Amino acid sequence: MSNKYALKPDELRKEFEQKKPRLLKGEFAGKDWWDLPVEFRDGNWCFPAKSEVLEDLHFPNPRKWSATDKDWQLPAGWEKIIRDGMRDRLKRFRSFKVFMDSCVRCGACADKCHFFLGTGDPKNMPVMRAELVRSIYRQDVNAFARVLTKFSGSRKLTPEVIKEWHMYFHQCTECRRCSVFCPMGIDTAEITMMVRELLNLIGVNNNWILAPAANCNRTGNHLGIEPHTFEQNIMSLVDDIEDVTGVKVNPTFNRKGAEILFITPSGDVFADPGVYTMMGYLLLFHHIGLDYTISTYASEGGNFGMFTSNEMMKKINAKMYHEAKRLGVKWILGGECGHMWRVVHQYMNTMNGPADFLKEPVSPITGTKFTNAKATRMVHIAEFTADLIKHGKLKLDPKRNDHLRTTFHDSCNVARGMGMFEEPRYVLNNVCNVFHEMPENTIREQTFCCGSGSGLNAEEFMDIRMRGGFPRANAVAYVKEKHKVDSLVTICAIDRASLPALMRYWNPGVTVYGLHELVGNALIMQGEKKRTEDLRENPMAGFEEDDDDE
Amino acid sequence: MRKVLQPLLLVLVLALIPWVGVTWGKLDYLFGIIIPYTAVVILVLGMLWRLFDWSRRPVPFRIPTTCGQEQSLDWIKTNPIESPSNPFMAALRVLSEVLFFRSLFRNTKAELHGGQKLAYGSHKWLWLGGLAFHWSLLIIVIRHARFFMETLPMPIQMIDTFDSFLDVTVPAFYITDAIALAAITFLVVRRLSDEKMRLLSLSTDYFPLFLIGAIAAVGISMRYVTKVNIMPVKGLTMTLASFGFSVPEPVGALFYVHLFLVCVLLVYVPFSKLMHMGGIFMSPTRNLPNDSRAKRHVNPWNPDIKFRTYAEYEDEFREKMKKAGLPVEKQ
Numbered sequence: 097m098s099n100k101y102a103l104k105p106d107e108l109r110k111e112f113e114q115k116k117p118r119l120l121k122g123e124f125a126g127k128d129w130w131d132l133p134v135e136f137r138d139g140n141w142c143f144p145a146k147s148e149v150l151e152d153l154h155f156p157n158p159r160k161w162s163a164t165d166k167d168w169q170l171p172a173g174w175e176k177i178i179r180d181g182m183r184d185r186l187k188r189f190r191s192f193k194v195f196m197d198s199c200v201r202c203g204a205c206a207d208k209c210h211f212f213l214g215t216g217d218p219k220n221m222p223v224m225r226a227e228l229v230r231s232i233y234r235q236d237v238n239a240f241a242r243v244l245t246k247f248s249g250s251r252k253l254t255p256e257v258i259k260e261w262h263m264y265f266h267q268c269t270e271c272r273r274c275s276v277f278c279p280m281g282i283d284t285a286e287i288t289m290m291v292r293e294l295l296n297l298i299g300v301n302n303n304w305i306l307a308p309a310a311n312c313n314r315t316g317n318h319l320g321i322e323p324h325t326f327e328q329n330i331m332s333l334v335d336d337i338e339d340v341t342g343v344k345v346n347p348t349f350n351r352k353g354a355e356i357l358f359i360t361p362s363g364d365v366f367a368d369p370g371v372y373t374m375m376g377y378l379l380l381f382h383h384i385g386l387d388y389t390i391s392t393y394a395s396e397g398g399n400f401g402m403f404t405s406n407e408m409m410k411k412i413n414a415k416m417y418h419e420a421k422r423l424g425v426k427w428i429l430g431g432e433c434g435h436m437w438r439v440v441h442q443y444m445n446t447m448n449g450p451a452d453f454l455k456e457p458v459s460p461i462t463g464t465k466f467t468n469a470k471a472t473r474m475v476h477i478a479e480f481t482a483d484l485i486k487h488g489k490l491k492l493d494p495k496r497n498d499h500l501r502t503t504f505h506d507s508c509n510v511a512r513g514m515g516m517f518e519e520p521r522y523v524l525n526n527v528c529n530v531f532h533e534m535p536e537n538t539i540r541e542q543t544f545c546c547g548s549g550s551g552l553n554a555e556e557f558m559d560i561r562m563r564g565g566f567p568r569a570n571a572v573a574y575v576k577e578k579h580k581v582d583s584l585v586t587i588c589a590i591d592r593a594s595l596p597a598l599m600r601y602w603n604p605g606v607t608v609y610g611l612h613e614l615v616g617n618a619l620i621m622q623g624e625k626k627r628t629e630d631l632r633e634n635p636m637a638g639f640e641e642d643d644d645d646e
Numbered sequence: 647m648r649k650v651l652q653p654l655l656l657v658l659v660l661a662l663i664p665w666v667g668v669t670w671g672k673l674d675y676l677f678g679i680i681i682p683y684t685a686v687v688i689l690v691l692g693m694l695w696r697l698f699d700w701s702r703r704p705v706p707f708r709i710p711t712t713c714g715q716e717q718s719l720d721w722i723k724t725n726p727i728e729s730p731s732n733p734f735m736a737a738l739r740v741l742s743e744v745l746f747f748r749s750l751f752r753n754t755k756a757e758l759h760g761g762q763k764l765a766y767g768s769h770k771w772l773w774l775g776g777l778a779f780h781w782s783l784l785i786i787v788i789r790h791a792r793f794f795m796e797t798l799p800m801p802i803q804m805i806d807t808f809d810s811f812l813d814v815t816v817p818a819f820y821i822t823d824a825i826a827l828a829a830i831t832f833l834v835v836r837r838l839s840d841e842k843m844r845l846l847s848l849s850t851d852y853f854p855l856f857l858i859g860a861i862a863a864v865g866i867s868m869r870y871v872t873k874v875n876i877m878p879v880k881g882l883t884m885t886l887a888s889f890g891f892s893v894p895e896p897v898g899a900l901f902y903v904h905l906f907l908v909c910v911l912l913v914y915v916p917f918s919k920l921m922h923m924g925g926i927f928m929s930p931t932r933n934l935p936n937d938s939r940a941k942r943h944v945n946p947w948n949p950d951i952k953f954r955t956y957a958e959y960e961d962e963f964r965e966k967m968k969k970a971g972l973p974v975e976k977q
Contacts, residue, residue, distance in 0.1 A: 109762050116758040120841060128649070129845055188947055190703040191930045197700075198925025201851050204749075204772060206842045207756040213764060218845050227846070238917065247652060249848035275711045279743065279750040279776070280922055281929035283711060313954050314962075323963050324970035350973050392972060393959050406706075407951055414953040422956050442709055446943045468718045472939040479718055486721060515712030515729035515936055518722045537754055537766040541713040541728070570764045 101139035102558035105601055119207055121216030129224060130231065130251055134260045136163040139559025142266060142552065145306035150299070152310040153408075157299025163262065168255065174298045175253050179236065181294045186233075192290050195282045196233045199226060205274035205284075210544050211267045214563030219264050222274035222284045228260055229291060262300050265291040267560055269549035270403070270435075271508035276541050288550075293405040302403075305551035309400040312412050316395040317362035323392035329365050330374070330390065337375050340633060342625030345382040347390055350423070354389035355460060357420050360431025360477075361397040361589035364610070370592045372631045373432060373610025379619050380481065380612065384461050384489060388429065394419035397436040398589060402443075403551040410447040413439055416474075417448050427457035428474040432610055434507035434549065434588035437476060441514040445472040462487040476510075478587060481615060482519040485526045491620040496627065497528035499637040500583040500609070503575045504531065505568065505595070506543035507588035517541075520587050520611050527618040532579040538571035548594035561594065562601050569602035576603055585609045650838065653853035657860050657907075664906035668899045677902045678882050678894040685909035692916025693924065700928050706945040708938040710736070711931040713749075729936045736935045744926055747777055775836070779829035782822040783858070785809060789820070793883040815870055823866050830859045854920060857911055864904040874901055 103111075115121055124132075147158035157171045171177070186193045205222040207213065212220040219225065227249065234241035234250035241250040251257070270285035295301065308318035315322055321329070327349050338344050348354065360377065364370040381388055394415040401408030420428050430440055445451065454473040457466040464483045466475045484490050504524055510516050517540050524531055538544050547565030548557075575581040584595060584606055592610055599606040617630045628639050667673040714725025727748075730736040742748040755769035789809060791802050798806070810818035834855050837843045868874040878895040885892055914920065927933065960967065960974055967974050 112758055112762040113760070116760060116762075118841075119756060119758060124841060124845055126647075127845075187703060188706060190700060190705045190928065191709065193703055194700055194925050194928045194930070197696075198919070198922040198929070200919050200922050201846055201848065202750075202772060202776070203840075203843050203846055204753050206846065207754075213756055218842070221842060221846060223846050240917070246648075247849040249850065272711055275931050276713050277749055277752055277754075279747050280926050281711065281743070281749065281932035283709070283931045286709065286931075316959065322966060323972055324966045327970050327972060352973070392967070393956050407949055410949070411951045411953045414951065415956075418953070419956060440939075442938050443707055445938065446707055446945050447948065449942050464719070466718075467940065468716065468937075469939045471942045474939070482722075483719055486719070512711050512713070513709075515714060515716030515725075516718070517715050519718065522722075535766075542752075567764055570762070574763075 142302040142554045145301045145303045211564045214566040271545040272512040304554040343621045351389035355387040357425040361433045363589035372613040376612030376616030379616040397433045426455040432587040434509040438509035438513035478519040492618045501530045502583045534571040544568040546594045565598040657856040664902040668902045685912040689912040708943040775832040782826040794887040
């Protein structure tokens with residue numbers, strides 16, 4: 097794979113080979129971190145938001161600029177905006193204040209960040225990333241720090257600092273891996289969220305985040321798909337399903353009185369390989385005769401507001417409950433996604449609840465009460481499917497996935513912002529026969545990010561993405577070598593969008609799947625034709641046309 | 647190196663102040679009575695202020711870092727500590743952090759091997775060193791109670807006996823003295839020997855280590871080397887314990903160096919990273935239960951946001967929706 101925004105894999109391999117066993121890249125003897133320059137070059141920054149996107153969102157300082165410009169055209173009084181904004185957030189978020197105050201710089205987090213492991217840039221050590229802000233914060237809270245700048249590690253707020261923030265808070269995917277290891281529980285994701293809010297106040301931003309946020313606001317989904325197109329696309333998936341299985345599924349749209357509203361990331365409707373996961377959902381719902389509907393208005397599970405500001409997150413998320421109320425459904429079922437589930441699990445009910453117009457979720461097939469979701473009233477599809485399988489409600493033939501040798505990638509947000517590890521594994525083990533875990537330091541709560549989360553999946557950011565994804569790819573390479581694994585199964589739409597590129601770069605021959613795509617492959621549907629191909633129309637092993645034994 | 651030498655020098659200068667003050671200035675009253683009281687007042691008020699200052703700030707969202715399986719379907723085994731489902735388990739989680747450094751126990755060391763392979767080795771030295779440092783300091787502080795009480799309560803007596811069970815010197819050698827010095831040395835060497843640590847460490851990371859190291863070193867030399875006369879020391883500490891203001895008997899400059907450095911440490915606590923001893927209890931990623939889908943968490947400043955309603959959406963797309971056969975509210 098080559099791309100003007102990334103080194104060739106062999107060049108990057110050479111870089112790693114030369115510096116091993118070191119992780120840091122470059123010489124730092126006798127240097128202080130605050131003297132290291134910030135250099136924007138091809139592949140390490142995302143294009144800024146277009147003026148019309150900012151105007152659409154009523155965000156400040158629309159202009160034409162780029163990160164490589166010398167002058168970023170910050171608005172008049174930007175220092176005051178940042179300082180006041182910081183003070184205001186320190187007041188509203190105890191997390192921010194405590195995380196600014198209680199770091200002891202023990203360095204446990206230093207080599208836990210995928211961006212540090214891949215770039216060797218010292219400012220990508222989570223503790224350093226936070227120091228970029230603490231050094232400014234100290235000036236405001238501590239009189240000694242203002243005088244003894246070098247002694248206390250504090251410094252003045254300059255345009256260089258803003259450039260540095262822009263670079264390094266967009267080299268953090270809010271994956272929270274560092275916070276697992278921090279003895280103080282400091283969560284860099286929280287600090288990154290604060291700084292991105294601050295940067296947005298002065299028009300320092302990322303088009304790959306703000307354009308989807310603006311789209312989502314207007315059309316209901318990140319891709320800006322209008323209702324008729326959204327419906328048509330799903331109907332074309334319905335045709336594809338019929339081609340492969342001979343079964344005609346019939347999803348409904350914006351239907352009042354349905355029992356369940358199903359919401360998934362729009363990537364599942366439009367992007368390869370997400371669409372195959374969507375086909376899996378549709379087959380599953382048909383298989384169990386679920387009374388559900390899909391909304392074209394709340395047609396996005398993901399929430400790029402989360403990478404922008406609290407207010408934007410709330411605004412985009414509000415549509416879910418608003419639509420559920422309008423349609424009069426009993427509860428909401430959510431598809432496979434990472435940060436969507438961080439928002440649903442940890443923010444939605446606080447922001448837009450209480451959801452008293454919904455009922456406590458009960459599986460209409462098994463009668464199971466999802467008591468863990470009794471207030472938010474939204475259930476994760478992996479919980480839902482695991483329950484169905486446990487109660488023997490699905491007819492499954494795991495042999496239909498015998499052409500795949502799988503491993504499972506825990507998505508950061510579902511792992512560390514929700515704590516769901518067992519359900520997807522249970523489902524996976526019931527729908528396929530070959531499953532191997534990656535090494536234990538790279539899965540579950542210690543899982544590595546795909547390197548492109550939190551709105552950094554932009555083409556022009558390829559160098560950092562391939563470096564940031566290196567630890568994940570390295571763990572996949574391990575099981576590829578040891579167990580001949582060729583299929584990386586995920587439950588996240590960003591993973592499905594970003595991991596294929598990462599695999600092409602580091603591990604050619606490994607394909608990325610959604611969990612429910614494999615469920616769809618394995619489901620024995622009533623009235624189906626003889627199955628020979630999986631949902632991608634690839635031949636399944638042991639199901640060849642001429643194999644009459646089957 | 648400036649980052650390391652400056653704090654070292656600072657500690658030496660601080661140590662000289664009482665030495666000079668007592669030896670030549672006869673300022674025993676200042677260093678024995680006035681400064682200790684002032685330091686304790688600053689410590690107590692400062693810490694109370696910091697704790698109050700944190701706790702008055704709201705926790706708008708429930709954001710535990712989940713390091714284990716959440717409570718979900720009843721046949722799925724949960725991890726009640728790493729994904730606590732109620733406040734009691736969350737409290738246990740915090741306590742396990744405070745008492746045993748649970749998260750630090752997970753620590754690994756990443757290395758790049760040949761063939762571009764990342765390897766993660768178990769790396770418990772930081773955990774062990776940190777735990778040894780903090781626990782031995784705690785025991786040493788508790789042991790000092792014998793200077794401030796006429797009769798020692800049983801538990802403290804036991805700690806003292808246990809700590810000195812080796813009984814190899816006169817007076818009996820305390821194991822924690824050795825552990826504390828060894829741990830401080832390890833923590834300093836660790837910061838100096840790793841290039842990542844050299845880059846991320848600040849002078850304010852070295853300063854408390856040097857300061858505590860100096861306090862320990864002076865204390866140890868008083869006990870085992872110069873063998874300070876204990877009676878006037880106890881006289882002074884008992885005066886302090888009873889909030890008295892009587893003039894101390896001559897004790898010797900070395901003791902005042904010890905005492906003054908302790909006072910500096912006490913004053914330094916509320917204004918520095920040493921407040922992590924309070925911060926660890928306040929960390930929202932650790933002290934909250936992972937129950938936000940089962941129980942609504944309230945944000946006191948939840949803002950009013952105008953979002954795009956379905957009606958606005960349908961107004962824009964109504965004709966297209968009708969054409970596609972999608973149901974609409976208004977014709």
